[in-house]
Amino acid sequence: MDGGDLRTVDVAAASGYSVQQVRNLERLGVIPVAVRGANGYRRYGPLHVRALHAYRALAVAAGPVAARRLLTDAWSGTLAEAAAAIGEVHTGLARERELTLRAQEALRAIRGEVQTYETDSSADSMTITELAGALRVRPSTLRFWEDEGLVLPERVTSLKARRYGPSAVAAARIVAALRAAGYGVPAVREVMGALDRLDGPGSAAYLLGRRLDDIAARTVALLRAGADLAAVVEARR
Structure with a gap:
């Protein structure tokens, strides 16, 4: 994923998570690894924010463990696999x-x-x-x-x-x-x-x-x- 113009603090403010939580969720694979700027600081894009919003809602719907697994799989799997995983949450409810x-x-x-x-x-x-x-x-x-x-x-x-x-x-x-x-x-x-x-x-x-x-x-x-x-x-x- 290409980097954007958002700093960690910007992503935290936009998503409702703390700066440390954003870093933790990046480490866990819920959002992709941020691109490092020339100064070494993390640079995020709008998709990172959307992924965090998705994770927050999924954590309510299916629990944080299932939400984390679904998001991490979504970044590495195919479109069909991701869609099927989301469908399973609907079916379970x-x-x-x-x-x-x-x-x-x-x-x-x-x-x-x-x-x-x-x-x-x-x-x-x-x-x-x-x-x-x-x-x-x-x-x-x-x-x-x-x-x-x-x-x-x-x-x-x-x-x-x-x-x-x-x-x-x-x-x-x-x-x-x-x-x-x-x-x-x-x-x-x-x-x-x-x-x-x-x-x-x-x-x-x-x-x-x-x-x-x-x-x-x-x-x-x-x-x-x-x-x-x-x-x-x-x-x-």
Whole structure:
């Protein structure tokens, strides 16, 4: 890349990064190496600024590690490879949104069930195999949830076989919904602790709503990066 008339301090002011951050991102390959002037100082061009804007938005959309990898690959790869990598970020966000919406649907379906399970003495219990089949998970997954304190079965003492009553079944459905939406065990444990309070399903629904808001913000950031990313990608042609 040809050098321009921008000093490091100019690029920092235009991109919102500090002078040191600009140098660090250059060292990491997020922007191309600057041309050195006759006086030995770095000289940058407008494309460096656009690349930094693209990186900032990508870091919001996909995380700083993925953003750094995408930009460094964009400078060294082909146009097709760069376009495919950007497309994968879009696809990933769409997939996250789809899973979260599915989790919301699952929570809506079990709201009434969770509100009544404590008083429903007529409901049948389920074996670990039956519950795993109903949730489309492996029995080992239910054992893992038990180890983590997320879903506690009732045990048949004489056979030491797990059986899940209505409360455990309802809890398992919430855990399955949250895990399908990408929530880690600590976050799921927080929600399950809310089941002991007034509105456990409501707490889960709130977290899923927050996740949708986060996905939307990341999607907007990716759209904001569009023109700058296009300039970076086309510079490789």
